[in-house]
Amino acid sequence: MGKRIDVKDLNVFYGDFMAVEGVSMTVEPRSVTAFIGPSGCGKSTFLRTLNRMHEVTPGGRVEGKVMLDDEDLYAESVDPVAVRRTVGMVFQRPNPFPTMSIRDNVIAGLKLNGVRNKKVLDQKVEESLVGANLWNEVKDRLNKPGAGLSGGQQQRLCIARAIAVEPQVLLMDEPCSALDPISTLAIEDLVTKLKEQFTIVIVTHNMQQAARVSDKTAFFNLEATGKPGNLIEMDDTQQIFNNPSKKATEDYISGRFG
Numbered sequence: 001m002g003k004r005i006d007v008k009d010l011n012v013f014y015g016d017f018m019a020v021e022g023v024s025m026t027v028e029p030r031s032v033t034a035f036i037g038p039s040g041c042g043k044s045t046f047l048r049t050l051n052r053m054h055e056v057t058p059g060g061r062v063e064g065k066v067m068l069d070d071e072d073l074y075a076e077s078v079d080p081v082a083v084r085r086t087v088g089m090v091f092q093r094p095n096p097f098p099t100m101s102i103r104d105n106v107i108a109g110l111k112l113n114g115v116r117n118k119k120v121l122d123q124k125v126e127e128s129l130v131g132a133n134l135w136n137e138v139k140d141r142l143n144k145p146g147a148g149l150s151g152g153q154q155q156r157l158c159i160a161r162a163i164a165v166e167p168q169v170l171l172m173d174e175p176c177s178a179l180d181p182i183s184t185l186a187i188e189d190l191v192t193k194l195k196e197q198f199t200i201v202i203v204t205h206n207m208q209q210a211a212r213v214s215d216k217t218a219f220f221n222l223e224a225t226g227k228p229g230n231l232i233e234m235d236d237t238q239q240i241f242n243n244p245s246k247k248a249t250e251d252y253i254s255g256r257f258g
């Protein structure tokens, strides 16, 4: 599991507005890549092009190529719904289905795909919750509502829900921004564990987090408001934080702007 992502010359638009310009990058299978950069440089917009969520926004479109191993995600024959199953997503705010039990939250995607066998579903519930480091905390209350969990637990429930459908890639858009420091560390530990199986891309405003969890870091920037965001550089995380090759990267990570 865990596929390679290859992006070539990607431009991303909202109607006539080009939000991101000319991004090319490779994300290695079973690695963690962090996207960093000042607000509005297009990190989230670009992230959402990697599972065709961007086009859900009216006027949202792309030019260029996104390859998942050998598959062109934007080829005419490709079903965007299938892409979103292969490339899962975890959002900023934990968003469990509020009226559903913990168990039903985890298997919501599987049920949608027509899986009905109770034994298979039970097994998947346990496996996914173990995978999301939540099993021990919830195994005695699987039939209670997901909304009754703490914020950090809810986010891990959303991760369990995302991995239950066996994606290849997990996109995480600031998954810790609504969490306390302890829950944040729990998610970071989990990310490190999940990369054994999945290719992970994480948008974060937290430099320490990028430094702690990612193998590679991509720094995005924009020249001025109204201009498109660009990928300035992408390298080993150690390199980006200790010896970046571009001055803009150094200025950003040392807190001189953004």
Ligand SMILES: Nc1ncnc2c1ncn2[C@@H]1O[C@H](COP(=O)(O)OP(=O)(O)OP(=O)(O)O)[C@@H](O)[C@H]1O
Binding pocket: 014, 017, 019, 037, 038, 039, 040, 041, 042, 043, 044, 045, 046, 057, 226
């Ligand atoms: N739905 C939308 N319609 C039109 N423009 C949008 C939309 N969403 C975002 N934008 C614009 O696209 C650009 C990139 O926004 P995006 O949210 O991707 O940046 P970001 O780097 O993720 O920012 P932040 O760190 O603040 O979340 C911004 O100029 C933003 O105003």
